[in-house]
Amino acid sequence: MDFFLPDEDDAIRQEVRAWIREHPNPTARDLAYAGFVVPHWPQPWGREADPLTQLIIDDELRKVGIRRPFNPIGTGWLGPTIIKYGTEEQRDRYLFPMLAGEEIWCQLFSEPGAGSDLAAVTTRAEHAGEYYVVSGSKIWTTFAHMSKFGVLLARTSFPGSSHETLSHDELSSTGNPYDDVTSRHAGLSYFICPMDTDGITVRTIRDMTGHESFNEVFFDEVKIPQANLIGNIGDGWRVAKATLGNERVSLSSEGLMWGAGPTVMDLIDLVAGRDTLSTPVRHRLTRAYINEQVLRITRLRITGKAVAGQEKGPEVSIVKALSDAHGKSVMDLAVDIAGAGGMLRDGDPLCGLVGWEHGHGRTWGKKRTLGASDWISGFLFSPALTIGGGTAEIQRNIIAENALGLPRD
Ligand SMILES: Cc1cc2nc3c(=O)[nH]c(=O)nc-3n(C[C@H](O)[C@H](O)[C@H](O)COP(=O)(O)OP(=O)(O)OC[C@H]3O[C@@H](n4cnc5c(N)ncnc54)[C@H](O)[C@@H]3O)c2cc1C
Known part of the structure; x- marks a missing residue:
């Protein structure tokens, strides 16, 4: 792999420069449609750019002071998950506004009792007609206070239960279902959650820099449409693992x-x-x-x-x-x-x-x-x-x- 950027007459450089000449003051949408926001994404959202092409694009945009839209969690690791596991409708609906930074995204995974041990998630999503009704809480959710959407990891069934979910009473009478380490990854599901839905409360947390970038998020019988499920019901762990892999790269x-x-x-x-x-x-x-x-x-x-x-x-x-x-x-x-x-x-x-x-x-x-x-x-x-x-x-x-x-x- 060559780690030195090619010279001025390189064809990719010329192509990027020609685009910049045509779009001297590009909007966020212009950048998104041109595939310049995340060039290594597949088309039409990116350009399937190999590492060198990406570096050239970065270099050319940087030289003329073009900055990409802000949506680090969306474009960093949630977008690739939607590309991989989402439906065509979901990709059409969410990806371009995400790339253009018009709709900010957050990741609703961690809970007070589920961080490193993410499979211990207890936030529940109960099936009710065309909705899943979500109750529970999340913590450390970066940008929840400014997000239009979040991806939510919630439990749609409990280990050892034939029910889709257990009620609070059932839960307390069955002991701690998370003791069964082998099966608790099953029964988690992955949803797109509109953050302005009734029943969601976001409370900011101030960190020691003095900034408020992450939050607690509370769910009180929040209705999420069934169409917002990503991947299959109960298969959220596999989808979440893809998100975590992308997160670590980003x-x-x-x-x-x-x-x-x-x-x-x-x-x-x-x-x-x-x-x-x-x-x-x-x-x-x-x-x-x-x-x-x-x-x-x-x-x-x-x-x-x-x-x-x-x-x-x-x-x-x-x-x-x-x-x-x-x-x-x-x-x-x-x-x-x-x-x-x-x-x-x-x-x-x-x-x-x-x-x-x-x-x-x-x-x-x-x-x-x-x-x-x-x-x-x-x-x-x-x-x-x-x-x-x-x-x-x-x-x-x-x-x-x-x-x-x-x-x-
Ligand atoms: C700045 C920041 C932003 C964040 N943003 C988000 C976000 O947007 N969305 C979200 O869902 N979460 C977010 N998080 C939460 C983050 O994912 C969790 O803090 C992290 O996964 C650790 O979980 P925990 O805090 O519960 O610590 P714990 O899991 O309780 O860990 C406590 C300590 O025990 C150690 N430990 C735990 N298990 C093991 C083990 N098996 N072997 C060895 N050591 C172990 C850990 O390394 C750690 O030192 C954010 C966190 C930070 C700091």
């Missing part, structure tokens, strides 16, 4: 904060030319740069497999495990370099004295100034990297079992 992309935020090169740009950097700090920067290149190449390999229609293997967990730890260590390094200045936020009168706001960022395409808050928020958020999308320990369990062939946990 969360491992270039920006240090799950693909967003600054990159190692932003930090290097920021400190380049300072002759006061100590030797240990130079070594840490060099190690960070090398790690970033290794991750980049491994990500390209995964994308290449996806485009070739091959199943993703344990390298997804390897990249997730490595990039989360990498993101955290670079944020630690940034704050260490800043010294006392690392305690400042944008707008703080002392900020200018430590020079934080003079760095140039590459993160968002057009060069932009990185402020102190990019690094401080990143530093405060970075412990979450090794939890969301599957914790570091869970990734290592997957690598141990699926790559190294060690006994199951």
Whole structure:
């Protein structure tokens, strides 16, 4: 695989440039219809772009400052699940508005008692005519407060039960049905949930950066149309596993904060030319740069497999495990370099004295100034990297079992 981008006269470059000339100020819909939002998706939503083509498209869009619409959970990992398991009607209805960022999506999987052990989900969806009636609660649902739709993992039958679902009374008289580890993956189903349906309450949670990006979501007899089921009833675990596999790839992309935020090169740009950097700090920067290149190449390999229609293997967990730890260590390094200045936020009168706001960022395409808050928020958020999308320990369990062939946990 060639990791250097082709020259200016490359045919794909020329094609992208010609499109940009015709669409100098593209709308989100223009980008979606051209297949530029997620180029490796199949047509008509993407361009089935191999890794190199994707990099060229990224490069050309970045050069002219074209940014893609915002919908990270939708385009990152829910869209591919709908492409794989959804019906034609579902693909027609949901994918283009998702690509254009017109309808934001969230993922309603985790519950207070079901995180790493996702099969312990207790939110119930009972069949009632043309609907499923959902009761229960979810937690840590990123963007639920701004989403039009969510994908919901709910239990439509309980292990050992001939009923489609158990009532609360039946549930308490049968003991804990989740003790039967072998069968509890069965009976989960995967739905598209319109977030404005009656009976849904969303409550934001403030994290230690001071931002409110994730939520608790409560379901009180929420009616979801039967047509919103993705895949077969009771087969939600298989569909959810596809979502989780895509999530782990997406969360491992270039920006240090799950693909967003600054990159190692932003930090290097920021400190380049300072002759006061100590030797240990130079070594840490060099190690960070090398790690970033290794991750980049491994990500390209995964994308290449996806485009070739091959199943993703344990390298997804390897990249997730490595990039989360990498993101955290670079944020630690940034704050260490800043010294006392690392305690400042944008707008703080002392900020200018430590020079934080003079760095140039590459993160968002057009060069932009990185402020102190990019690094401080990143530093405060970075412990979450090794939890969301599957914790570091869970990734290592997957690598141990699926790559190294060690006994199951
Ligand atoms: C920033 C952020 C955003 C998130 N967004 C979403 C979202 O949009 N939608 C959603 O559904 N969820 C979301 N989550 C939730 C996330 O998926 C869960 O937090 C994660 O799966 C861990 O579950 P838990 O918090 O219940 O921890 P637990 O599963 O209770 O784990 C607690 C600790 O025990 C360890 N542990 C658990 N089981 C094992 C094992 N078998 N072997 C070794 N160690 C183990 C874990 O590694 C962890 O250290 C988000 C989380 C974060 C941090």
